[in-house]
Amino acid sequence: MTIVTQGTHLHLQSDLEKLGERLIRFGQALKSPDTTVGQLTALASSCGIKLKLRAVAESEARRDG
Numbered sequence: 001m002t003i004v005t006q007g008t009h010l011h012l013q014s015d016l017e018k019l020g021e022r023l024i025r026f027g028q029a030l031k032s033p034d035t036t037v038g039q040l041t042a043l044a045s046s047c048g049i050k051l052k053l054r055a056v057a058e059s060e061a062r063r064d065g
Helices: 006-031 037-046
Strands: none
Touching: 006 037
């Protein structure tokens, strides 16, 4: 059994709420076409996420013959 003082509990809740708010901002930024890679990287980092992006070029289907 762990006894948590109310002051510690409120501090933990506050930290979790802050993380939740940062995750929401990160999610909203992911949906926005105006968000830059730098902004996404910074928001991800603030959530403790290491963002790795890979760009893949689209190509049209080949039409041989």
